[in-house]
Amino acid sequence: MNRADYWIRNLIEAGQSHLDINHVVADIGRSVGADVSILFLGSSPKLSLGHVFHAGIEQPLLEYYERHSQSDVYLRHYSQQNLQGTIVPLQTMLPLNKITDEWFRDEMLRTIAVKHSLSGYCRLNKSDVQVLTFHRYSSPFKPECQLQLQQLMDALVPWSQYYLSKQQLMNKFGTIPLQHGSLQLPDTLTPAERQVIQLLSRGYDGSEITQFRGVSKETTKSQIKSILHKLECKHQNHLLHKVYTELVT
Template sequence: MALANIWVRKLIEAAQSPSDINSVLAEICHAIGADIGVLFIGPSPKFGLGHTFHFGIDDKLLDFYHRHSDNDAYLKHYSTHHFQGKMVPLQSMLPIKRIEDEWFRDVMLPTLSVKYSISGYSFISRHEVQALTFHRYSTPFAPSSQIQLQQFMDELIPWSQFYLSTQKLIDQFGTTPLHHGSIQLPDDLTPAERQVIQLLSKGYDGSEITQFRGVSKETTKSQIKSILHKLDCKHQNHLLHKLYTELVI
């Protein structure tokens, strides 16, 4: 079985779990020798408003890129030269001496500090894309890596469509109803709060819940605070104790 098919199968098994999807991304990076791997699915062209999964890059640097993605000269060149649907080596596509944007060349690239990249995006609906980017710090990618990543991008489209559709249904209707024992869940819990409880009971922390649900950190904090009040818990550890000792999922 081709590696691309194996990777997609593992993503299917990962379901909606950000940590499991990140683990699959880490496996892909190890297979092709990438130091950094990022998968984005969501609305185009403003990256950062959808769902981002990553390996080898910290949240601070990822946030820096999201805030300045409009200044990405590689992305602009890729989009205007109709490369959509293709995984391409960025530094060959647009050599640094041809980059006219001084801020991108002198500030953004040194901040990101990668030397070799294979990236691309493809449309999965009229207004949504899947974007893949893999980077190395020192040596170029092997030619076979571009072929493997192209196969992966092509095979990934149905999974990306399924992930976004599932997430939209979860956002609208919540997750599978909770079956509870001695703990009595109040009727005034919102569908979003029930989803947060479901995720907390499965061991997700606040940052993972934020990423999973595609909301802000402030929204997650507010929902947990509301849950604590409604379940008469003094703090989050008190809530977790109730979930692990009294709740039957």
Template sequence: MERVQYWVKELLEAGESSDDLNRIVRNIGQYLGADISLLFLGSPPHKGQQWILHHGIDNSDFDFYLRHSRDDIYLQHYLGQSLTGNMIALQEMLPIKQIRDGWFLEEMIPRMDVDYSISGIYPLSDGKILSLCFHRYHQPFHPSCQQFMQQLLEALAPWGQFFIARNTLESLYGSAPISRGMLKLPDNLTQAEHNVVSLLAQGYDGSEITAIRGVSKETTKSQIKSILHKTGCRHQNQLINKIYCGFKE
């Protein structure tokens, strides 16, 4: 569970940065040995706003799947068998020899060209969903991967609720003060770096920030170094002075 908790913290710290979120999904997939990794959050396909993070699939194949997601026989079978909430090996759930849909066999399967897939959907509030999908082209996943994916799916549900709620609130009332209010920070800082700057501005030192955020000392050092570089500061005192005196445009 420690590894699962680590990824949840990473996603929390990434805020709404698409670059950081996609990087984390890439890292999760690499940890699992996946060739393709996808995280889907929001309204079901074609029914409202959604956020999709992915790695390992080119844009044309990705767009093709989104256009034809309603025709995904695996998805239809998964939902029809009331498997929601579970990470399932799709090719074991429904062997290809049992599929009778000609278009799916002739178009979808050759286009995606994956032999092993583990996917799951977790229901959130207000009709929203969280979905994880991991694919391998030719080699099966290690037996322990499916259990890890199940733990990850369940652990990410609260994050998914929070992500959607925060996005909804910010669309209505604007971003939090740390981003656009009292602390005037450069736009090139990630959400995690914003959080570190906020703690520095409150007087916490590196070791205290490490303890508060539950990350390693190396992570905190790396983030502070990145912040100093991005803000053009030589040391933390200069950074704090800039925060309250204002950054030059």
């Protein structure tokens, strides 16, 4: 089994777990010697319209890039050169002395501070793309790393399509109901709220549910509050007691 197939198998085993997928992305990054590793699935170039799995980058810096992703000159140049589906070293593709956008060169590149990048994206459907981007702060990537990541880019497409399709179905219909006791979930629960109950029952806390579902902390708090109200529970422990003693399909 080559490295790409090994990583795909690990992603399949991770299921929809944001945390577990982050671990796989971190493993990929370690294998190619990356300081920062990012896998993005969704509408490009706006990161807020998709799922971001990452390792080696602090949340404030990730949010900074999210705010300014539409100003990414590398991404624009990559698209114009019809390189979709190809992993390329960004700094070789577009040398610094050929970047005419002063804000991008002097502000964005200085803030992000990486020196060497292997990146690429390919289209998954009419609206979504798969982006792989790995960065180093000092020495360049070894030549074989580009080949490994290209193999991964090619092999990753079916998994990415599957992940997004399943996530869309879960968001629309929720997860399979739990089977315990005699409590009927009210019809007033939304599919998202049913999914939150499923995750709570499996031991996830609020922050883990937030990462798993790719939503804000405020959204998760609001959904849990709504669930407690609809199931007439005083707190989360009361909810879990009902789940484990009374819940049926």
